Amino acid sequence: MRAADQAPVNGVSEIRRRSCEMFDLLNRRRLSRCSPVYANMELSYLRALLAVIETGTLSKAADRLGLTQPAVSRQIRLLEEQLGVVLFARHGRGMTPNDIARRIASRAAAGFRELDAIARDVSETRQDPGGTVILGLTPLVADMAIVPLINLISRKFPNIRLKFAIGFSGYLLDWLHREEVEVALLFDPIHHHSLSVQPLLKDELVLVGAGYRRFSMEIPFEFARLAGERLVLPSLRHGIRMMVDRQADARGAVLDVAIEADSFPVLRDLVIAGHGSTILPLNSVRSEIEAGKVSVTRLVPDMFRKLALARSTTTHQSTASKAVCVALAEFLIGEVESGRLAADILVNPKHFDGRV
Numbered sequence: 001m002r003a004a005d006q007a008p009v010n011g012v013s014e015i016r017r018r019s020c021e022m023f024d025l026l027n028r029r030r031l032s033r034c035s036p037v038y039a040n041m042e043l044s045y046l047r048a049l050l051a052v053i054e055t056g057t058l059s060k061a062a063d064r065l066g067l068t069q070p071a072v073s074r075q076i077r078l079l080e081e082q083l084g085v086v087l088f089a090r091h092g093r094g095m096t097p098n099d100i101a102r103r104i105a106s107r108a109a110a111g112f113r114e115l116d117a118i119a120r121d122v123s124e125t126r127q128d129p130g131g132t133v134i135l136g137l138t139p140l141v142a143d144m145a146i147v148p149l150i151n152l153i154s155r156k157f158p159n160i161r162l163k164f165a166i167g168f169s170g171y172l173l174d175w176l177h178r179e180e181v182e183v184a185l186l187f188d189p190i191h192h193h194s195l196s197v198q199p200l201l202k203d204e205l206v207l208v209g210a211g212y213r214r215f216s217m218e219i220p221f222e223f224a225r226l227a228g229e230r231l232v233l234p235s236l237r238h239g240i241r242m243m244v245d246r247q248a249d250a251r252g253a254v255l256d257v258a259i260e261a262d263s264f265p266v267l268r269d270l271v272i273a274g275h276g277s278t279i280l281p282l283n284s285v286r287s288e289i290e291a292g293k294v295s296v297t298r299l300v301p302d303m304f305r306k307l308a309l310a311r312s313t314t315t316h317q318s319t320a321s322k323a324v325c326v327a328l329a330e331f332l333i334g335e336v337e338s339g340r341l342a343a344d345i346l347v348n349p350k351h352f353d354g355r356v
């Protein structure tokens with residue numbers, strides 16, 4: 001998922017020292033006696049090792065690194081030759097890393113994270129924020145925000161390089177904890193000591209039916225009545241489904257979930273085709289409402305979810321990350337104030353400095 005950037009020149013000696021250190025541990029000898037071949041280890045070999053282990057396949061690793069599969073395979077082979085050890089079991093289904101490979105990858109990942117921190121520290125000494133920021137977004141937010149955000153950042157902060165990781169909130173939380181993204185914008189992040197959270201917006205969920213149902217926002221729909229509806233909903237692991245199931249359990253309602261799909265467009269199409277009703281964010285069906293393809297109504301009790309910025313408390317938030325968070329908040333609030341996005345604003349933009 002995470003692309004590998006070229007390490008800063010000043011950090012090369014550090015990662016090579018760490019490479020030497022990790023192999024010293026494996027070979028049980030003192031660091032001062034580490035073979036020069038390890039000190040001259042190509043960082044690209046270690047990046048290839050990390051990519052294969054983290055993605056699980058050569059093809060995915062090649063996509064992440066922007067290389068061909070033979071090139072990645074060659075780097076792994078050269079790494080094994082340089083170390084004099086076998087790192088993967090090769091079979092018809094691909095490559096499986098052994099314990100030595102996993103230990104090396106763990107140390108290398110820590111070294112690359114330190115290099116990233118060095119780059120952030122250097123960038124923060126400049127007047128203009130700079131460096132790479134990996135931002136996690138949900139698919140719905142990504143569709144509407146990525147292009148405007150890139151336009152805004154490139155204009156105001158040309159030294160900031162943005163990378164995006166797209167996934168549902170559960171995946172984003174996992175990537176935060178694994179430090180694969182620096183900050184993420186997700187729905188209803190759990191309150192936990194390992195997370196720092198800044199709510200931005202409150203988004204309403206509505207009952208969505210086919211256009212002929214003629215649902216109306218002025219005529220609310222009692223949640224208990226959903227027991228009589230044929231429903232198409234996200235799967236059990238999805239945040240919206242969890243909210244719906246909690247409400248149903250609290251009211252003793254047994255829901256008829258005929259079809260499950262973790263895709264808003266698929267759920268919309270199923271509703272339009274007459275396969276049932278669903279519960280989605282109002283913002284995800286606005287164009288279909290205007291076209292008369294679907295009709296919507298509020299639920300009683302009403303259902304909302306919070307859109308919030310989150311980061312792991314174990315990581316340092318860079319100046320560049322704060323600048324990106326401010327720009328993202330400005331964009332979203334501007335969408336609400338212009339009427340293009342239906343939501344309640346939960347943060348004062350005048351006082352928000354991007355700190356999460």
